[in-house]
Structure formats: C-alpha cells, structure tokens
Amino acid sequence: xxxKNGKTEKSSRIQSVERALIILDVLASKSEGMSLAQISxxxxxxxxxxxxxITTLRDYDYVSQSNxxxxxxxxxxxxxxxxxxxxxxxxxxxxxxxxxxxNKQFGETVHLGAEDNGEVLYLEKIAADSIxxxxxxxxxxxxxxxxxxxxxxxxxxxEAEVKRVISQRGLPALTKRTITTQAKLKEELQRVKKRGYxxxxxxxxxxxxxxxxxxxxxxxxxxYAISVSGLVKDMYGKRLDEVINxxxxxxxxxxxxxxxxx
Amino acid sequence: xxxKNGKTEKSSRIQSVERALIILDVLASKSEGMSLAQISxxxxxxxxxxxxxITTLRDYDYVSQSNxxxxxxxxxxxxxxxxxxxxxxxxxxxxxxxxxxxNKQFGETVHLGAEDNGEVLYLEKIAADSIxxxxxxxxxxxxxxxxxxxxxxxxxxxEAEVKRVISQRGLPALTKRTITTQAKLKEELQRVKKRGYxxxxxxxxxxxxxxxxxxxxxxxxxxYAISVSGLVKDMYGKRLDEVINxxxxxxxxxxxxxxxxx
DNA sequence: ACGAATATTCGATATTTTCGAATTTGTTCA
DNA sequence: TGAACAAATTCGAAAATATCGAATATTCGT
Numbered sequence: 001x002x003x004k005n006g007k008t009e010k011s012s013r014i015q016s017v018e019r020a021l022i023i024l025d026v027l028a029s030k031s032e033g034m035s036l037a038q039i040s041x042x043x044x045x046x047x048x049x050x051x052x053x054i055t056t057l058r059d060y061d062y063v064s065q066s067n068x069x070x071x072x073x074x075x076x077x078x079x080x081x082x083x084x085x086x087x088x089x090x091x092x093x094x095x096x097x098x099x100x101x102x103n104k105q106f107g108e109t110v111h112l113g114a115e116d117n118g119e120v121l122y123l124e125k126i127a128a129d130s131i132x133x134x135x136x137x138x139x140x141x142x143x144x145x146x147x148x149x150x151x152x153x154x155x156x157x158x159e160a161e162v163k164r165v166i167s168q169r170g171l172p173a174l175t176k177r178t179i180t181t182q183a184k185l186k187e188e189l190q191r192v193k194k195r196g197y198x199x200x201x202x203x204x205x206x207x208x209x210x211x212x213x214x215x216x217x218x219x220x221x222x223x224y225a226i227s228v229s230g231l232v233k234d235m236y237g238k239r240l241d242e243v244i245n246x247x248x249x250x251x252x253x254x255x256x257x258x259x260x261x262x
Numbered sequence: 263x264x265x266k267n268g269k270t271e272k273s274s275r276i277q278s279v280e281r282a283l284i285i286l287d288v289l290a291s292k293s294e295g296m297s298l299a300q301i302s303x304x305x306x307x308x309x310x311x312x313x314x315x316i317t318t319l320r321d322y323d324y325v326s327q328s329n330x331x332x333x334x335x336x337x338x339x340x341x342x343x344x345x346x347x348x349x350x351x352x353x354x355x356x357x358x359x360x361x362x363x364x365n366k367q368f369g370e371t372v373h374l375g376a377e378d379n380g381e382v383l384y385l386e387k388i389a390a391d392s393i394x395x396x397x398x399x400x401x402x403x404x405x406x407x408x409x410x411x412x413x414x415x416x417x418x419x420x421e422a423e424v425k426r427v428i429s430q431r432g433l434p435a436l437t438k439r440t441i442t443t444q445a446k447l448k449e450e451l452q453r454v455k456k457r458g459y460x461x462x463x464x465x466x467x468x469x470x471x472x473x474x475x476x477x478x479x480x481x482x483x484x485x486y487a488i489s490v491s492g493l494v495k496d497m498y499g500k501r502l503d504e505v506i507n508x509x510x511x512x513x514x515x516x517x518x519x520x521x522x523x524x
Numbered sequence: 525a526c527g528a529a530t531a532t533t534c535g536a537t538a539t540t541t542t543c544g545a546a547t548t549t550g551t552t553c554a
Numbered sequence: 555t556g557a558a559c560a561a562a563t564t565c566g567a568a569a570a571t572a573t574c575g576a577a578t579a580t581t582c583g584t
Contacts, residue, residue, distance in 0.1 A: 012564080013318040015540065016572065020279040021322045028346050036531060046574050051532065053572095056275040060283045070531070070581080074347045076378055082344010083401020084290050085336045096389070116338055127358070139345020274533080277571065278541065298562060308543050313563065332550090332562070 019045065020053045024062065024074065033071035082139075089123060091224050094257040095215070099126050099226060102250045106243055108230040111136060112215075113149035114223060115157075118165040120150040128230070135205060136229075142204065145171050145185055146178045148212030148227040151198035155189040156214055156222035162189065177202045197248050202232065209235040211244050213251035218259050226251050281307065282315045286324065286336065295333035344401075351376075351385060353486050356519040357477070361388050361488060364512045368505055370492040373398060374477075375411040376485060377419075380427040382412040390492070397467060398491075404466065407433050407447055408440045410474025410489040413460035417451040418476055418484035424451065439464045459510050464494065471497040473506050475513035480521050488513050 026042050027034060036054065040047040054072055057063040061077035086092065091112070099110045103126040112124040119141040136142070144150030144165060154162055162185075171180045179185050192198040200210040209232045215224040228247050235243060288304050289296060298316065302309040316334055319325040323339035348354065353374070361372045365388040374386040381403040398404070406412030406427060416424055424447075433442045441447045454460040462472040471494045477486040490509050497505060 012314055014278050014314050016276050016278045017282045017318045028343055031350055049573055052274055052276050056279045078343045079347040080401045081290055081340045085341040088293055139342045
C-alpha cells in the first residue's frame with residue numbers, strides 16, 4: 001500500500017488512534033501547552049477533528065486542559081503510566097543504591113542509561129549536590145557517540161550494529177571536541193573496550209567531563225551503563241583516576257546484583 | 263445521551279481512541295504483560311479489533327511486544343512522556359534538594375505528594391538507606407485519610423471539599439488503626455491544622471509511622487506535602503520530635519523556594 | 525456591552541473501523 | 555521430522571463511526 005507521498009506504510013494502523021498519539025507527541029514538544037488551534041495548525045487537521053481526539057484524551061487524563069487559558073498539556077495519567085514503565089526496568093532497584101553511594105562519594109552527578117533506537121536513553125539521574133545542573137534528565141535522549149554512557153554502550157556492540165547506528169543518526173558535533181568521523185570513533189571504541197570505561201571530555205558540552213562504565217545483565221550482555229559527570233576543573237589527575245576506578249567498581253557491583261536475582 | 267448502562271456520557275469521544283487508551287490501562291495493571299487473547303478477553307472485544315489498535319500503539323512505542331513470548335507490555339515512549347510530565351511539575355526542582363537533606367539527616371524515606379482526584383499522588387520518593395522498602399513509589403496513589411501526606415493535604419481543604427472526597431472514596435480501613443468515621447477524621451484534621459503537621463501512626467500499614475507537613479505554592483495554597491516515614495521503633499520520643507521539627511522546617515523551605523521563583 | 529478570537533457542536537458524507545472467518549506463524553510433543 | 559495445537563495476524567464485506575467545514579457558543583479584552 002502506497003500513500004500520496006509515495007511512502008509505503010502498514011495498512012493495519014488505526015487512523016484516529018495514530019492521530020491521537022501524534023497529538024501527544026506534539027504536546028510533549030511544547031511544555032507550556034498549546035491551544036486547540038495551534039495543535040490543529042501544527043498537524044494539519046481541522047479543528048473539529050482535533051477536538052474530538054483531544055476530548056477523548058482529556059477525558060482519560062492523558063491530556064490536561066488549563067482552566068485559565070484553555071490550553072492543552074500532557075496529563076497526569078501519563079506520569080502514572082510512565083512510572084509503571086520505569087518500575088518495570090528491574091535494573092532500577094539494583095542500580096539505585098550503588099549509584100547513591102557513588103554520588104555520595106564524589107558529590108558528582110550519576111546517570112544510568114540504556115541504548116534505545118540508536119540513542120542513549122537516560123533512565124535515572126542522581127544530581128550533584130551543587131546547584132549546577134547538567135543538560136540531562138530522566139527520559140531524555142542523547143546521541144551515543146559523544147557521551148560516556150553512549151560510548152560504553154557502543155563499544156560493546158558489534159561493528160555492524162555500530163554502523164547501523166551511525167547511518168541512522170550520523171555523527172553530529174555538539175562541541176568542537178565531538179568525534180565526527182567513523183574512523184576516529186572506531187579507534188575510540190576499541191580504546192574504550194580495552195580500558196573497560198569511556199571518557200567523555202567535553203564532547204557533549206564544553207567544560208563537562210564524564211566517566212562511563214558498562215553494566216552487564218544476567219547473561220553478560222552490556223545493556224546498561226552508569227556514568228559520573230562533573231566539571232573538568234573537578235575531574236582531572238588523581239581524583240579523575242579515583243572516579244574512574246569507583247565507577248567501574250560500581251558498575252560491576254550492579255552487574256553482580258543483577259546476576260544474583262537472575 | 264444515555265448508554266445501555268443508564269450512564270450519561272459525552273458523545274464526542276472517539277471510540278477507537280478510547281479503546282486504545284483502555285488497552286493501555288489494562289496493560290498497566292499487569293506488569294508481566296499480556297497476550298493479545300488475554301487483552302481481547304479482558305476488554306471484551308474481538309481479537310482482530312484489539313490487534314489493529316495494539317499494532318498502532320506498538321508502532322509508536324506506547325506498547326512493546328516481547329519477541330520471546332509475543333506478550334504486550336507498556337512501552338518506552340510512555341516512560342519518556344511521563345518524564346516530561348514530571349518535569350513540568352515545577353515543584354520538583356525546589357523540593358528535591360531539601361528532601362535529600364532530610365533523607366540524609368535521618369536516613370528515613372522521604373516523599374513528596376499532591377492531591378489528585380481525591381487521592382494522594384506520590385510525585386517523588388527518596389528511599390531509606392535500609393533495605394526496608396515501603397509500599398510507596400513514584401506514580402502510586404493512596405487514600406488521603408490514612409497517610410501523613412494525605413491528612414496534611416485534607417486538613418488544608420474546605421469542609422465541603424473534604425466531604426466530597428469522602429463521598430467519592432469512602433474511608434476504607436487499611437489497618438485497624440485507620441480512621442474510618444467522618445467525625446473522627448474531622449477531629450483529626452482540626453488537630454493537624456492546629457499543629458501544622460500530620461502524624462500517621464500505622465494507619466496505612468502496621469508498624470509504620472509517618473510525619474507529613476504542608477508545602478505552599480506562591481499564592482499560599484497547600485498544593486503539596488512532604489513526609490518522612492519510618493518504622494515505629496525508630497520514630498518515637500525525642501527522635502520523633504526531631505523528625506517533626508525537621509519535616510516542618512523542610513516543608514517551609516520548599517514553600518519559600520517556590521515563592522522566590524513566583 | 526460589544527467585538528474578536530477561540531472552543532465546541534452539528535449533520536451529511538464516505539472513509540475507516542469493525543467483526544468473524546480464514547490463514548499464517550510458531551510451539552510442543554511424538 | 556512432522557503433525558497437531560494454540561496463538562497471532564490478515565482478509566473482506568458491511569455499516570458504523572470518524573471526518574470535515576460550517577454554524578454556533580463561549581470566553582476574553584477593552
């Protein structure tokens with residue numbers, strides 16, 4: 001089946017459901033909320049059509065409607081469902097205590113992430129004591145080739161898989177230190193694999209340094225990674241070595257905890 | 263418009279969207295996942311109908327399908343959307359640092375909650391150091407009349423609103439200490455209001471004691487509450503007094519932080 | 525109280541969903 | 555290896571339901 005744009009598409013999708021989900025995604029991109037007219041404009045459907053869809057979403061609390069402005073936002077029920085999904089990652093219970101210890105030890109930000117669809121998905125975050133908040137948050141996605149988490153996860157994939165990710169996502173430069181050629185990335189990933197940890201040195205944000213280490217599931221596959229992130233001025237020399245050792249050790253602890261519960 | 267059950271319903275809802283959302287709710291209740299046949303049975307629709315709906319949900323990652331069992335579960339995209347919703351509570355950034363301090367001070371579990379639809383919705387949790395994990399989690403709902411958070415939130419509502427909640431939710435007994443009469447609850451809420459904090463003494467779970475204190479938004483309304491929960495054996499006498507004072511102080515700190523940002 | 529801007533309802537039309545039956549896929553056990 | 559079963563998936567006809575633009579109602583600002 002071929003549509004008017006010439007794209008092949010599965011015919012078994014339900015149009016109205018598809019449209020409702022698109023509305024949620026559109027709303028997700030505008031945290032301040034949108035009016036009915038804006039949504040209708042954005043997705044190119046008549047207001048009355050959007051109205052029917054969004055009324056349904058509202059009635060089920062997937063969308064909330066501000067009673068001052070009448071604007072629509074993502075609703076509280078998504079928060080509840082999202083929490084259920086997060087709880088379903090059984091990595092979480094194993095990882096959190098260890099991550100807390102790591103955070104306490106150095107006072108830096110600790111992350112837990114996994115690969116999803118060629119990107120790093122941030123599953124948990126323990127923020128640094130300092131006010132300084134880094135550009136990450138639970139639920140956020142970042143490219144794999146420039147973060148400590150991502151490089152660790154990539155380094156433990158087959159060459160074919162790495163190629164697939166690159167062809168899907170490219171190697172965008174977030175800073176001038178970001179690795180942007182396939183050859184250099186390959187080299188870096190080999191280094192990561194050999195050393196057992198990844199170092200992101202301002203590749204995602206100038207002035208930010210980050211150590212990532214692999215977490216293995218029961219079967220030994222690297223599905224997750226943890227990282228410690230801090231300012232370059234706090235992450236160098238002897239202290240950096242300490243962070244590296246502690247991060248690797250913490251990751252191993254989590255792997256062992258995962259193995260224990262099978 | 264009146265349907266066959268005699269219930270009045272808005273006619274403008276989109277049937278297929280409604281059904282898709284019901285599927286998500288059904289899946290949310292079974293964390294281990296469900297087969298197509300099970301879902302179809304549960305909601306009483308033909309398998310082929312459910313298949314169309316769930317395929318759409320799957321294609322947008324609202325649902326994931328295990329490739330071993332073929333079972334359907336809630337998908338990763340709900341986690342992402344849920345995180346966005348959570349981030350939109352601007353209470354979070356103000357509350358977390360203070361909650362962490364409180365957790366560090368006593369080593370007990372700290373919660374942040376809000377009222378939603380006559381129940382306490384848990385927005386954040388910092389778990390105790392100990393392995394002992396309490397029956398709470400982010401995204402969970404509990405009754406208002408028997409938790410520290412809930413009683414604080416109720417105590418700051420009008421009598422009419424309290425009545426409405428009771429008529430909607432009743433006063434179910436979770437333990438033998440739970441308050442189950444309207445008169446006793448009224449008395450208790452007056453006490454809570456006067457003292458400025460709520461004490462849950464095994465009303466939600468035997469052996470668990472919990473101190474709740476109100477958080478005020480910019481306009482002075484009590485929209486949120488925080489609590490510290492621990493075992494009765496750790497929460498009595500002088501230490502309980504310390505916890506109470508610290509919890510109230512922490513709640514005030516959060517209120518002030520909220521006021522500052524307007 | 526008026527006008528403008530927005531949300532909501534209406535009703536005819538036909539596209540799309542729906543449903544049960546038929547088919548395919550996958551798994552278990554001989 | 556293959557037969558028998560159980561599950562998911564596809565099919566196609568029938569019509570119910572979503573869709574759309576126009577009409578109406580509501581809200582807001584001045």
